[in-house]
Each structure stands twice: as C-alpha cells, then as structure tokens.
Amino acid sequence: MSEWRYWLNEQRGTLMGLAIFLLMFSVYIANHPAGLTVNVVETAANKGVLLAFIAMAQALVVITAGIDLSVGMIFVLTNCIASWIVVGTPMQTALGVAGVLLAGAACGAINGLLVIYGRLQPIVVTIATGAIYFGVALLLRPFPGGSVNEDLADALTGRLFGTIPTSLVALLVVVLLVWLPFRGSEIGRAAYAAGSSETAAFMSGVPIRRARFAAYTLAGLLAGIGGLFLTFFTYTGEAAFASGSGYTLWSIAAVVLGGVSLYGGRGSAVGAIFGAFAARTTGDMLFVFDVDPLWQPLLQGMVLLVAVSIGAIGLLRVRSRLDWFQ
Amino acid sequence: MTATQSQGGTPLFRMEGICKRYGGVRALEDASLAVEGGRIHAILGENGAGKSTLIKIMAGAVVPDEGRMLLEDRQVAFRSPAQAARAGIACVFQELSLIPDLSVADNISISNPPRRFGLIDRTAQRRLAEEALARAGAEDIHPRTLVRDLPLSRRQMVEIAKALAWKPRILILDEATSALTAGDVAKVFAVLRRLRAEGLALLYISHRMHEITEIADECTVFRNGRNVASYAAGTRSGSEVVEMMIGREVSGVFPPKPQRHRESPPVLACDRFGWSDRLHDITLKVRPGEIVGLGGLDGQGQRELLLGLFGVLRGTTGNVSIDGVATSIASPGTARAGRIGMALIPEDRKTEGLMQPMTVRENLSFAALDQLSARGVIDRDKEERAIDELVRLLAIKAASLDIPVGSLSGGNQQKVVIAKWLMRRPRIILLNDPTRGIDVGTKQEMYQLLRRLADADAAILFYSTDYDELVGCCDRVLVLYDGRIVRELEGAGITERALVASALHVDAQAEAAA
Numbered sequence: 125m126s127e128w129r130y131w132l133n134e135q136r137g138t139l140m141g142l143a144i145f146l147l148m149f150s151v152y153i154a155n156h157p158a159g160l161t162v163n164v165v166e167t168a169a170n171k172g173v174l175l176a177f178i179a180m181a182q183a184l185v186v187i188t189a190g191i192d193l194s195v196g197m198i199f200v201l202t203n204c205i206a207s208w209i210v211v212g213t214p215m216q217t218a219l220g221v222a223g224v225l226l227a228g229a230a231c232g233a234i235n236g237l238l239v240i241y242g243r244l245q246p247i248v249v250t251i252a253t254g255a256i257y258f259g260v261a262l263l264l265r266p267f268p269g270g271s272v273n274e275d276l277a278d279a280l281t282g283r284l285f286g287t288i289p290t291s292l293v294a295l296l297v298v299v300l301l302v303w304l305p306f307r308g309s310e311i312g313r314a315a316y317a318a319g320s321s322e323t324a325a326f327m328s329g330v331p332i333r334r335a336r337f338a339a340y341t342l343a344g345l346l347a348g349i350g351g352l353f354l355t356f357f358t359y360t361g362e363a364a365f366a367s368g369s370g371y372t373l374w375s376i377a378a379v380v381l382g383g384v385s386l387y388g389g390r391g392s393a394v395g396a397i398f399g400a401f402a403a404r405t406t407g408d409m410l411f412v413f414d415v416d417p418l419w420q421p422l423l424q425g426m427v428l429l430v431a432v433s434i435g436a437i438g439l440l441r442v443r444s445r446l447d448w449f450q
Numbered sequence: 451m452t453a454t455q456s457q458g459g460t461p462l463f464r465m466e467g468i469c470k471r472y473g474g475v476r477a478l479e480d481a482s483l484a485v486e487g488g489r490i491h492a493i494l495g496e497n498g499a500g501k502s503t504l505i506k507i508m509a510g511a512v513v514p515d516e517g518r519m520l521l522e523d524r525q526v527a528f529r530s531p532a533q534a535a536r537a538g539i540a541c542v543f544q545e546l547s548l549i550p551d552l553s554v555a556d557n558i559s560i561s562n563p564p565r566r567f568g569l570i571d572r573t574a575q576r577r578l579a580e581e582a583l584a585r586a587g588a589e590d591i592h593p594r595t596l597v598r599d600l601p602l603s604r605r606q607m608v609e610i611a612k613a614l615a616w617k618p619r620i621l622i623l624d625e626a627t628s629a630l631t632a633g634d635v636a637k638v639f640a641v642l643r644r645l646r647a648e649g650l651a652l653l654y655i656s657h658r659m660h661e662i663t664e665i666a667d668e669c670t671v672f673r674n675g676r677n678v679a680s681y682a683a684g685t686r687s688g689s690e691v692v693e694m695m696i697g698r699e700v701s702g703v704f705p706p707k708p709q710r711h712r713e714s715p716p717v718l719a720c721d722r723f724g725w726s727d728r729l730h731d732i733t734l735k736v737r738p739g740e741i742v743g744l745g746g747l748d749g750q751g752q753r754e755l756l757l758g759l760f761g762v763l764r765g766t767t768g769n770v771s772i773d774g775v776a777t778s779i780a781s782p783g784t785a786r787a788g789r790i791g792m793a794l795i796p797e798d799r800k801t802e803g804l805m806q807p808m809t810v811r812e813n814l815s816f817a818a819l820d821q822l823s824a825r826g827v828i829d830r831d832k833e834e835r836a837i838d839e840l841v842r843l844l845a846i847k848a849a850s851l852d853i854p855v856g857s858l859s860g861g862n863q864q865k866v867v868i869a870k871w872l873m874r875r876p877r878i879i880l881l882n883d884p885t886r887g888i889d890v891g892t893k894q895e896m897y898q899l900l901r902r903l904a905d906a907d908a909a910i911l912f913y914s915t916d917y918d919e920l921v922g923c924c925d926r927v928l929v930l931y932d933g934r935i936v937r938e939l940e941g942a943g944i945t946e947r948a949l950v951a952s953a954l955h956v957d958a959q960a961e962a963a964a
Binding site: 308 | 510530551552556560561565569594596
C-alpha cells in the first residue's frame with residue numbers, strides 16, 4: 125500500500141462527511157433558482173457556521189467516548205452574555221469577547237470536572253448542567269434584547285474581498301488555532317486513545333483524565349465561539365430553549381454524518397464541520413423544492429435518514445457479520 | 451548495562467514479601483522474586499496463581515498492599531505504568547494495551563511521543579516506530595497501519611515493539627506469544643536472545659511448556675499466590691513442573707481415544723465449501739462421537755471455516771448438509787436452532803463469548819433462554835437447575851454466580867463460555883482455539899470434557915494452535931493451508947512432526963513434485 129492509501133484509510137470518516145455534504149449541496153444548488161452565486165453561498169455559510177462550531181464542540185467530546193448534551197445551552201448562554209458585554213469601545217469589546225469565550229470554556233470545564241472527578245455518566249451530567257446553563261441564560265435575558273458591537277459583527281459576518289464569507293474564514297481560523305494543535309498534541313492523541321480503549325490507554329500510561337478534561341473544556345470554548353457568532357448574526361441575546369435543544373440534537377446528527385463514531389476514538393472535528401453543513405443543507409433543500417411548511421419537519425427527518433444511510437453504506441459490503449459490531 | 455556487569459549475580463530487581471488482596475480474595479501472599487540482567491526468567495503457574503498480579507505490580511498497574519521492591523538495591527514504588535516504564539520496566543501485556551483506532555506509529559510512542567514546538571513530531575515518531583519494529587523483527591508492519599486493521603498476531607508484534615521503544619532494562623512478556631504463529635515465535639525468540647546478550651533482564655510468562663524449555667535460563671513456579679519453587683531451566687521434567695504448578699500429581703494429560711466407529715453417517719458434512727478468497731473447496735465430514743481437529747499455521751482459514759459453518763459469513767459457496775440433508779445456515783440463530791443444534795465456542799471470549807459486565811448466571815443461560823422459557827417468560831426453577839448442573843459438570847470456580855463474569859479468571863471464563871453452549875445440548879460443537887491462555891489444570895478438564903461430549907455422540911470440530919492438543923485429543927486432523935485442506939491425518943498418523951510439516955506445506959509440495 126502506498127502512503128496515499130494509508131492517509132485515505134485514516135481520513136475515511138471525514139472524507140465520507142465531505143462527500144455527503146458535496147452531494148447534498150450540489151442537489152441544493154442545482155435546484156436553487158439563483159444557482160451558485162456569492163449571495164447563496166454566503167447565506168448557506170452563515171447558517172451552517174453556527175452548527176459547525178457546535179458540532180466541532182460535540183466531536184471533541186464524542187471522540188473521548190463521551191457526549192455533551194449541554195453544548196446547545198452553552199451556545200445560548202454565551203449568546204446572552206455576549207449581548208451584555210460585547211459592546212462599547214474596541215478595548216471594551218475585546219475584553220467582552222474574551223469574557224464570552226472564557227465563560228464558554230468554564231461551562232465546558234465544569235462538565236469535565238463532574239464527568240471525570242465526579243465519575244458520573246456524561247449524558248446525565250450534561251443534561252443537568254445544560255438545564256443550569258439555560259437557567260442562567262434566562263436570568264440574564266428574561267426577554268430577548270441587548271446589543272453587540274455592530275462594527276465587529278458586520279466585519280465578521282460579511283464578505284472578504286467581496287466574495288468569501290468572513291464567517292467561513294473565521295471557522296477556518298478556529299480549525300487552525302484550536303483543532304489542529306489539539307489533534308497534533310499529546311493531549312489530543314490521549315483523547316483519541318481514551319475513547320478508543322480506555323483500559324489500553326491506562327496501561328500505556330496515557331494521561332486520560334487530562335485529555336478528557338481538555339476535550340470538555342475546548343468543547344465549551346467552541347460552543348462559546350458559536351454563541352458569539354450567533355450574537356453577531358442577530359445583534360441580540362435571547363434565552364431560546366428550543367434553539368438550544370435543537371442545536372444539541374443536530375450537533376449529534378452532524379458528528380455522525382461527519383464520520384465521528386459515537387463509540388469514541390474515530391473521526392475528526394473537520395468531519396463534524398462537513399456533517400454540520402450537510403445537516404444544514406437538509407433543511408435548505410426543502411426551501412428550494414418549495415415544500416409546504418407543514419411537511420417540513422417530517423421531510424427533513426427523512427432527508428437526514430437518507431444522509432446517515434449513505435454514511436453507513438460501507439456496511440453493505442461487509443462479508444463477515446462480525447464486522448458490523450466493530 | 452553490559453552483560454559483564456550482570457555476571458556477578460546481584461539481582462537487578464527484587465520483590466520481597468509482596469501481598470495483594472482483592473476484597474476477600476488473596477491474589478498474592480508473601481511473594482518474592484529476583485531477576486538478573488542478561489537472563490531470561492520464566493514464571494510458571496496456573497491461571498489465578500498470582501502471576502498476572504505480580505507483573506502488574508512490577509509494571510506499576512497495580513499497587514501492592516504490603517512488601518517492597520528494590521531496583522538495584524534502591525527501594526522503588528510505582529503509582530502508574532508510566533512511572534515503572536520511566537524506571538526501565540516495560541511490559542508486553544497479555545491483555546493487549548494497544549489503541550485500536552490509532553496507527554502503529556502512534557501506538558508505539560503513545561506514552562512518550564517525540565515533540566517539536568509542543569506538538570507531536572510525526573516524522574521523528576515514524577522513525578522511532580520503524581526502529582522499534584525492526585528491533586522486534588517486525589519490519590513488515592507499516593507504521594501508518596491502523597492497529598484495528600491488523601490481525602491478532604501482528605498486533606502482538608507491535609506490542610513488543612512498543613515495549614522496546616522504552617529502551618527498558620527489564621522487559622516483561624506476559625503470554626506474549628499466545629497469539630503468534632510458529633514463524634513469529636522463532637523471530638521473537640531471536641529478539642529475546644539478542645536482548646539477553648545486551649544485558650536486559652527478561653521475565654517470560656507462558657503456558658507453553660516447550661517454549662519455556664527452549665528459551666528460559668531459570669524458572670520460578672507460582673501457586674496460590676506464592677512462589678513455591680525456583681530452579682535452573684532444564685533441571686526438572688515436564689510432569690514434575692506440572693505437579694509443582696497444580697500441587698498434585700497428574701496422570702495422563704489426555705483422555706484415551708476410543709476405538710473408531712466409521713459406520714455412522716456424518717452429522718455435519720460440507721462439500722466444496724468456500725468464502726471470498728479465504729476458503730476454497732473445503733470438503734469434510736464429521737460423524738457423531740468424533741473429534742476432528744483443524745490444524746495448520748494460524749490464519750489459514752480455520753477461523754473463517756468455523757464462522758462460515760455457523761452462519762456468520764455472507765456469500766459462502768458450496769453445500770453444507772446436516773444429517774445428510776442439504777441445509778443453508780443463514781445466521782447463528784439458525785445454526786443453534788433445534789434441528790441443526792450447532793454451537794460455536796469463539797476464540798475471543800472477551801468480546802465474542804461473554805457479556806463481561808453481566809453476571810455469571812445471566813451469561814450461562816443466555817444461549818438457551820428460549821429453551822428455558824415458556825411463552826416468553828423465563829422459568830426460574832428450570833434455569834436454576836440447568837445452571838447448577840453445568841457449574842458442577844465443569845467445576846466452574848466463582849465466589850458467587852451473581853458476580854460479573856469479567857471478574858473470573860481466564861480459565862473459568864472459558865468454562866462459562868462452554869457451559870453456556872452446553873446448556874443447549876448441541877449435537878455439533880465447533881471450537882475455535884478454546885484453550886489459548888488457559889492454565890494446565892483447566893486445559894486437562896477441557897480435554898476430558900470434549901471426550902465425554904464426543905462419547906455422548908456429539909460431533910466436534912476443534913481448531914487449535916497447540917499441536918500437542920491436536921495430537922492428544924483428535925481422532926482425525928485436517929490441516930489447512932491458504933484456505934484449503936492440504937492434508938488429512940488419522941489415528942497414529944497424527945504426530946507433531948506430521949502436523950508441523952503439513953502446516954508449513956512442505957511435504958505436500960514435495961509429494962506434488964514427485
């Protein structure tokens with residue numbers, strides 16, 4: 125086997141996510157009345173970027189064989205915080221941004237501490253902390269409102285050189301500054317190891333606890349970045365419960381579409397980004413086909429099922445049934 | 451460390467008065483051990499004799515309750531495997547310590563990866579992996595392969611390379627050869643001899659007696675958590691050693707084989723059975739009361755043959771007939787059902803045989819739940835009676851039947867796997883290397899059991915990587931090579947020599963040429 129094939133094998137899940145996204149996006153564009161224009165791409169990018177941040181957050185935790193059902197609520201909470209503090213002079217705004225990111229990371233760190241040192245099941249811990257984070261958000265913004273530094277917001281949600289959506293560039297920067305260093309670090313590898321086989325990781329002297337803690341904390345940070353961008357898009361803060369739970373659930377769909385195994389150890393946050401854009405496209409698809417809004421949830425669910433099935437297509441080739449369970 | 455320094459006979463590492471209890475169970479009681487550089491020290495003992503606990507303590511995975519450890523006369527204590535490894539003690543674990551979803555290179559330097567600018571330096575890591583693989587004699591493994599894509603025997607070689615990457619002074623090999631093919635064992639032995647010459651202290655744990663005779667300089671026998679005897683290798687006979695291990699006299703390891711009865715029609719027969727490119731033209735018959743062995747090197751299609759017969763594989767070709775009636779077995783569910791009555795004792799008891807966190811009791815009745823229930827409700831009394839009978843029949847040793855099956859020793863776990871299938875009273879029993887990593891005492895019980903089952907008219911197809919076993923247990927042996935049956939040995943024709951020769955496919959080729 126050449127080096128190339130090894131690379132393909134390592135990136136299989138991520139590439140499958142990319143393929144699903146490209147497939148769905150081409151169907152979408154082909155049927156869009158305007159076709160592939162800068163406007164259409166910008167709208168798609170801005171809608172997808174929020175879920176992409178949340179899905180990245182989810183991917184980090186899922187890789188360690190955990191799950192974070194509070195990501196959506198951290199997203200909502202940081203949106204509410206941002207609508208209070210990301211205002212004023214450039215200096216004040218910068219401090220505000222730092223504060224929002226710190227708040228997100230702190231939420232993630234709390235999840236991590238409870239899961240690792242409290243030895244509690246991640247699914248229950250994050251349902252509970254998710255409710256708490258939403259509670260705080262509601263206290264901060266009982267009614268939708270607040271504002272954000274509009275210069276910054278417009279700069280980060282517009283276009284670069286008139287063509288490239290700035291939000292996509294921001295996403296790329298986050299991948300370069302957060303994901304790639306994590307993936308290449310000892311801690312990142314330990315996160316994969318802990319998710320793949322915790323016993324083997326322990327026997328090999330891998331810092332499992334630190335890795336899982338880092339994964340949860342970075343997940344909080346990424347959800348916080350998502351919350352910040354939500355504020356940039358909407359100019360307000362809102363403690364929207366439905367939005368929070370929706371993002372949590374769709375983040376799980378997105379990581380699966382992006383080739384991240386829910387059993388841990390496999391996949392990448394880049395795959396989760398593709399998964400997020402693919403998941404977003406399922407919704408947009410119904411617009412271009414001009415579906416009656418009453419039918420939308422039902423059809424969107426079916427499109428999602430089809431998308432997930434494409435990812436599972438490899439199982440059809442399986443000759444030994446034992447491979448199904450691996 | 452050079453070889454000359456360690457000639458003086460001062461131990462490199464000593465353990466004294468080590469005790470370890472798990473709940474009420476004593477795993478180790480006042481155990482001691484001394485290892486010297488430039489020597490290969492074998493540790494023998496039944497499963498549950500305390501060997502595993504002892505080396506886990508040495509390797510820092512378990513902290514002892516009492517006792518002290520001295521490395522070059524300095525007292526040491528290890529709180530984690532990483533600490534022990536830094537002190538120069540590396541371990542090749544029996545329960546593999548590789549991460550399936552990472553590459554070979556990632557795994558080899560998992561504990562201490564080379565870094566550049568705070569990140570893992572993949573180029574340097576690749577180089578380290580290539581060096582370590584070469585040192586372990588496994589250059590054929592590509593460092594970028596994912597571990598989960600490697601067969602068991604290759605993983606074991608990676609495991610050895612990983613331990614060597616620590617550049618240890620003491621290397622512990624716990625059943626490190628149990629998954630290896632004969633060719634790999636020879637390679638590993640060459641590596642071990644070289645390491646010994648370099649002055650390393652090697653601790654070698656194995657259930658394969660002939661390997662110990664071949665490689666060890668000295669041996670220590672453990673029984674019931676204590677070291678009961680130490681002797682220079684080669685100064686005790688095989689039966690003396692076994693006696694020390696089990697603490698009682700052993701008579702005839704294998705039960706006598708009865709006179710053959712050829713007349714009875716076969717229960718299981720297959721004709722030109724094949725699957726993808728792994729199995730070709732397999733034609734065989736198994737009669738009631740017969741134990742038919744499957745021999746050959748590891749990975750020549752034996753496992754696939756058993757899985758194929760059991761309905762696990764898709765797209766098999768050729769015919770299978772049960773009692774002379776052509777039958778298609780589409781799934782394990784069909785295979786075990788009444789008319790066919792087939793059971794498969796899998797190779798990997800951890801994942802394919804048992805549900806580790808569930809209790810012994812639950813595991814025992816799983817495969818037979820349909821027979822134990824009426825209209826979907828389990829008949830508790832019936833279940834209880836069936837379980838009691840099996841626990842007695844197989845002498846399963848468990849503190850209680852309500853503890854997780856994962857907490858039993860390897861031998862007892864394997865008994866549970868077998869018992870679980872016996873509860874269905876199968877007519878056809880397929881066994882996939884059932885005695886791997888199991889102690890002598892339990893092995894003997896297994897052999898007796900197999901013969902008893904055969905005497906009760908079961909048809910048994912038995913794959914084993916241990917040639918002694920095939921010679922001692924089987925009425926006939928089919929030797930596989932590259933997915934084909936290349937030789938059939940029968941009766942007195944089943945000898946270790948004939949098995950090895952046909953496994954390597956040497957004599958058949960010579961015959962073909964003649």
